Amino acid sequence: MSNHLTFIHTYTPAKNASPRVLLMLHGTGGDETSLISFAGVLDPDAAILSVRGKVLEDGAPRFFRRLQEGVFDMEDLHFRTKELADFIVAAGEIYSFNVKDVIAVGYSNGANIASSVLFSRPEVLGGAILFRVMVPFVPEDNLDLSGKPILLLEGKYDPLVPLENAEHLAILLQDRNAKVSLRWIELDHRIGRSELNDAQWWLSQLVD
Numbered sequence: 001m002s003n004h005l006t007f008i009h010t011y012t013p014a015k016n017a018s019p020r021v022l023l024m025l026h027g028t029g030g031d032e033t034s035l036i037s038f039a040g041v042l043d044p045d046a047a048i049l050s051v052r053g054k055v056l057e058d059g060a061p062r063f064f065r066r067l068q069e070g071v072f073d074m075e076d077l078h079f080r081t082k083e084l085a086d087f088i089v090a091a092g093e094i095y096s097f098n099v100k101d102v103i104a105v106g107y108s109n110g111a112n113i114a115s116s117v118l119f120s121r122p123e124v125l126g127g128a129i130l131f132r133v134m135v136p137f138v139p140e141d142n143l144d145l146s147g148k149p150i151l152l153l154e155g156k157y158d159p160l161v162p163l164e165n166a167e168h169l170a171i172l173l174q175d176r177n178a179k180v181s182l183r184w185i186e187l188d189h190r191i192g193r194s195e196l197n198d199a200q201w202w203l204s205q206l207v208d
């Protein structure tokens with residue numbers, strides 16, 4: 001296992017001996033600074049591992065290539081998913097955290113790669129909060145996500161994530177035994193303050 005951390009990232013240690021790590025994954029055009037303020041709302045004691053996607057689309061960082069809006073380059077998605085999963089494991093060794101304590105917090109493109117990690121390398125995440133996420137691909141039927149808490153926050157008026165796609169994702173997760181909550185927000189692709197508060201409450205209810 002390589003000890004080199006191959007993504008640009010920031011790491012802020014936990015406070016008050018919290019074991020939790022929030023893995024922040026930005027949307028297209030963001031970077032490792034974009035979601036830091038969310039982390040403080042979600043759990044001010046958690047460690048924060050915030051990562052920059054390596055793919056550039058007209059200069060805008062992303063976590064994997066797409067062929068057009070909502071159409072993913074699947075070969076690149078699988079390659080980048082493995083790369084991110086390996087990074088999470090290596091970061092756990094270097095910063096001394098347990099990957100079971102990692103909650104991925106992804107927005108849009110960052111949420112899409114987080115769901116891809118859940119579908120292909122579920123052992124590297126303890127759970128996820130996914131804002132404006134869609135189905136990355138249909139996973140194997142025998143994938144077991146037992147015990148993984150996953151919160152999906154979808155915009156009722158989101159032009160990028162069709163309602164059926166969001167519902168399909170919730171079913172795919174549920175059918176594989178994840179503990180899924182799907183919330184419909186009275187918004188579009190943008191994130192609102194009140195859903196952050198909802199996510200904070202959801203996170204505070206999780207027990208190890």
Ligand code: MLT
Pocket residue numbers: 027028066069070071108109110112160
């Ligand atoms: C994606 O490419 O991951 C989705 O279309 C969301 C986005 O616009 O980044």
